[in-house]
Amino acid sequence: MRWRDALHQPDVTLWVTVLAVSGSAPREPGARMAVQPDACFDTIGGGHLEFQAIAHARALLQQGVTRHIERFALGASLGQCCGGVVWLLFERWDAAQCAQMQQALRGEHTVCRLQALHADATGAAWGEVASLRPQLPTALHTALDQADAPRCQWLQQGEQQWLLERFPACDFRIELFGAGHVARALLPLLASLPCTVHWVDSREEMLPADVPDNVQTEWLDLPEQRVAEAAPGSFYLVMTHSHAEDQRLVEHILRRGDAAYCGLIGSRSKRQQFRQRLRRRGVSELQWQALTCPIGVAGIRSKQPAAIAIAVAAELLQRHEARQLQQQGRVQAQA
Known part of the structure; x- marks a missing residue:
């Protein structure tokens, strides 16, 4: 579970944040976990460092400490070979x-x-x-201005x-169409990532009432209506129960022309059939090239929903990180 899942229990929770790192360490500054007397959420890197941090956090909870910084050397004393130093911030939030x-x-x-x-x-x-x-202080204002x-x-x-x-405002927005086996296997993976998910299905009974905080569900008779409302640069996943519905969605997404990713579940045969149909409907070859089908990283042949979900989540991460690097390059070029 993620540290954010403990936000509704502030009275029994202490949050542990990687404040700074020197040298090699298992997690980066900003990594966070939540610690309760009988539960933990998320991770700051595992190993003996995390074991010690959990024990320290529980002691601070008992003592009623609101805020504390502790330095940990990742050497022989912690049984870790990273060799770096980590400063952890322990704090209570109301x-x-x-x-x-x-x-x-x-x-x-x-x-x-x-x-x-x-x-x-x-x-x-x-x-x-x-x-x-x-x-x-004025001397620290430059830290606020770094691009x-x-x-x-x-x-x-x-x-x-x-x-x-x-x-930052979330730039990893996923539009998920379809609530079948693969979508349901994919959802727990997406719930643990820094993204937002808008989950749409034309069958109201297929959408669960209980979903993670970063997921919003919507029942629409015509799911393509959501395509018109989605933000520019969204990541689309099309995996409905109906090929006709899939085709309508793909057509609307490709005609928009501003998707960061448009993925359609299916085989190469399905891709070819859709290409012929959509070309006849006026979708250009340039627009068509924006479609990814089949979906998922290469090398995973299993047809099990969980395996497909893992492959698709990995591909989404690859595309998102590549897009971030591209955008950072533009910012640096303009600086």
């Missing part, structure tokens, strides 16, 4: 902070969290970068220190 975090994780717009870490610090401030500027700033920064000046976290 219900208001948890609500702010839930809002930030929805990814509707970019927001930052600025948490003072010195002894007399109070709760975190939330907002856009510009609104947080007055709360930092390629890391998601998590540990800022220090003298005895004062802050955690600055950025929660």
Whole structure:
């Protein structure tokens, strides 16, 4: 389970965040887990470091400590060979902070969290970068202005220190059409990724009532209506129970022409049939080339829903990360 799944239980939870890293370490700054007296959510890298962090967090919970920073050397004492150093932040959040975090994780717009870490610090401030500027010394304003700033920064000046976290607007938006076996196997994988999922089916009874926080379900008699409403640069997965419905969806997506990915479940034979039909309906060859079918990373031949789901999730990650690198290259070129 993810650390965000504990946000509805602030009274019994302590959050552990990788604040900074020197040298080699299992997770990056910003990685987080939630620790409760009898449960843990997510991971900061596993191994003896995580074992020690969990024990430390539970001790702090018993003591009622609100905030604490601890340094861990990943050497012989922890039985790990990474050789680096990790600083972990242990903190309690009240219900208001948890609500702010839930809002930030929805990814509707970019927001930052600025948490003072010195002894007399109070709760975190939330907002856009510009609104947080007055709360930092002038010498640290450059950290707010970095175009390629890391998601998590540990800022220090003298005895004062802050955690600055950025929660960017979500650019990994998945439009999932169909609620069959593969879609249901795929959903738990997507739930654990930094994405949002809009899950559509024309059969109301197929959509479960209980879904992860980053998933929204919608029943539509004509699922292609959702294509018109989706954000530019969305990742589309078409895997409905009907070839006719699949074809209508693919046609609408290709005609839009702004998909980051358009994947259709099926064989090469299905791809060829759709190509002939859609070309007759006026879909150009250039538009057609945007379709991926079959879907999933190469080398996985199993037809089991779970295996297909893993292959598809891996392909989505590949496409998303390639797109991020491309966008970062554009930003650097313009700088």
